[in-house]
Amino acid sequence: MRIKDIVISYMQHIAPVSLTEKIRSGLAGGIAIFLLALALNYLPLGAYPVSMLGSMAASAVLLFAIPHSPLSQPWNLIFGHMISALAAWVCIMFIRDPFVAAGVGVGAAIFLMHFFRCLHPPGAATALTIVLNSEQFHSMGLKWVMLVVLINAGISLLLALLINNMIPGRQYPIRHIPQQLPKPETFISLEQQDLEMALLQMEGVIDVSEEDLAKIYEFALRNAQGRLKRPV
Numbered sequence: 001m002r003i004k005d006i007v008i009s010y011m012q013h014i015a016p017v018s019l020t021e022k023i024r025s026g027l028a029g030g031i032a033i034f035l036l037a038l039a040l041n042y043l044p045l046g047a048y049p050v051s052m053l054g055s056m057a058a059s060a061v062l063l064f065a066i067p068h069s070p071l072s073q074p075w076n077l078i079f080g081h082m083i084s085a086l087a088a089w090v091c092i093m094f095i096r097d098p099f100v101a102a103g104v105g106v107g108a109a110i111f112l113m114h115f116f117r118c119l120h121p122p123g124a125a126t127a128l129t130i131v132l133n134s135e136q137f138h139s140m141g142l143k144w145v146m147l148v149v150l151i152n153a154g155i156s157l158l159l160a161l162l163i164n165n166m167i168p169g170r171q172y173p174i175r176h177i178p179q180q181l182p183k184p185e186t187f188i189s190l191e192q193q194d195l196e197m198a199l200l201q202m203e204g205v206i207d208v209s210e211e212d213l214a215k216i217y218e219f220a221l222r223n224a225q226g227r228l229k230r231p232v
Contacts, residue, residue: 028064058122063160080120084109085149088130
């Protein structure tokens with residue numbers, strides 16, 4: 001398969017997003033990082049500086065490009081970073097080899113985020129940052145390291161709450177309100193273009209591709225058909 005064909009195939013698997021939404025996401029993320037840097041700069045300094053973590057840029061992608069994703073919610077943001085930082089700290093305390101510590105730290109962070117249902121990919125970047133800069137963070141002590149991570153994630157959360165809720169079509173954090181699904185009078189078979197139009201009408205980035213949405217629809221339809229066949 002040619003590279004051109006691979007690129008075209010990949011692009012077809014990306015959920016459609018309007019140009020307006022792309023501009024909103026870019027502006028929101030840029031403004032948030034600027035305000036985070038500003039806030040950290042004017043925080044009163046203690047024994048060590050409260051510097052910005054690079055993983056906050058990755059969090060900004062989730063918070064302002066796909067704010068309705070489960071990975072972007074407050075629990076995932078705060079505890080994803082905190083648990084990952086703790087995992088990294090344990091690694092730099094007991095593992096001397098930096099390559100082994102990096103692998104174990106990131107792996108442990110992923111496992112713990114999965115286990116505590118706070119999966120937030122940038123958390124793994126926080127773990128890696130701490131491991132790769134172990135000498136600096138080790139001298140700071142566990143309490144100060146956790147405080148730095150908490151301040152970074154906490155301010156990011158406040159900015160996400162403020163900025164996202166000012167943008168039309170966004171609601172952050174998401175609120176799960178049970179809704180009664182409409183029942184068509186006659187059987188309707190959805191086509192690919194129907195799913196594409198539905199994603200565009202959501203006025204936001206949905207963290208699911210058309211193909212995945214089609215699979216969800218197929219599985220849900222099978223489940224409904226099986227329910228109708230079961231004896232009452």
